[in-house]
Amino acid sequence: MKKDIHPEYQKVVFLDTSSDYKFLGGSTTSSDETIEWEDGNTYPLIRVEISSASHPFYTGKQKADKVGGRIDRFKKKYNLK
Numbered sequence: 001m002k003k004d005i006h007p008e009y010q011k012v013v014f015l016d017t018s019s020d021y022k023f024l025g026g027s028t029t030s031s032d033e034t035i036e037w038e039d040g041n042t043y044p045l046i047r048v049e050i051s052s053a054s055h056p057f058y059t060g061k062q063k064a065d066k067v068g069g070r071i072d073r074f075k076k077k078y079n080l081k
Contacts, residue, residue, distance in 0.1 A: 012044045013037055014051065021053035 007028040013035050015022050024037055033045040074080070 010044070012046050014046050014048050016051040016053050017047050017049055019051070019054040021051055023051070 008030075009026055009028055010030070011024060012027045012029065012031070013022055013024055014027075015035075022035075024043065027046065029044075029046055031044040031046050033047075034042050035045040036042050
């Protein structure tokens with residue numbers, strides 16, 4: 001690997017602003033905000049609008065349509081059984 005061309009990879013805390021859910025992960029992004037984590041260390045804080053704690057797919061609030069395939073749509077369109 002070439003030196004000095006890769007961004008710095010560090011541990012950061014992601015904060016879901018819609019549900020106040022926090023998790024520690026790795027990222028190349030940086031932030032001026034910091035937060036003290038449960039282990040006593042201070043990490044940069046990255047605010048996100050949605051995470052697995054607030055996404056409708058993961059929370060079970062998403063409605064799944066029971067849409068058939070092309071054959072089912074064709075049969076419905078032409079009233080076939």
